[in-house]
Amino acid sequence: MRPKKPTHLKLVEGNKGKRSLDNHEPDPAYLNDLTAPDWLPESVKQIWDEIAPKLRAAKVLTELDIPALEAGCVAISNYRKLTLEIGSEFTVYGSKGGESLSQKLIAQSMYFKQAMAVFQQFGMSPAARTRIAIQPQGDLFGNEKPDPAKAYF
Numbered sequence: 001m002r003p004k005k006p007t008h009l010k011l012v013e014g015n016k017g018k019r020s021l022d023n024h025e026p027d028p029a030y031l032n033d034l035t036a037p038d039w040l041p042e043s044v045k046q047i048w049d050e051i052a053p054k055l056r057a058a059k060v061l062t063e064l065d066i067p068a069l070e071a072g073c074v075a076i077s078n079y080r081k082l083t084l085e086i087g088s089e090f091t092v093y094g095s096k097g098g099e100s101l102s103q104k105l106i107a108q109s110m111y112f113k114q115a116m117a118v119f120q121q122f123g124m125s126p127a128a129r130t131r132i133a134i135q136p137q138g139d140l141f142g143n144e145k146p147d148p149a150k151a152y153f
Helices: 007-013 041-057 061-084 103-121 126-131 148-152
Strands: 092-095 099-100
Touching: 041 103, 061 103, 099 103
Parallel strands: none
Antiparallel strands: 092 099
């Protein structure tokens, strides 16, 4: 199944199907302090400094997202570190059952998958961004009367 086309692309290309567009954009309370937590290693802080301003500009970074952002930055840092260690070596070891990949390659793949899983939650792919939407809040107190005119519009 093809992923949903982002709303901003539908607006640029024109809404050929004349279907209603999802205009419930996220508008969270921004995280004003983009300083990386002190406990993070320096290599992870560099990744935080790359990604956090972009996520805030995209209106998807709040204080509740700090643990997820930390985990994603740690995973990217570990992925980059292993990528540099491995270089162009793709060592395959012999074993009783046949050949197997080196443990560094397996760990590198695992860190990449972790980072992608975390950052997709922040909408860091076109398909993931279409899933980020805040639905309008319904009647909180149950005492609002429906407007009969809305049935005609």
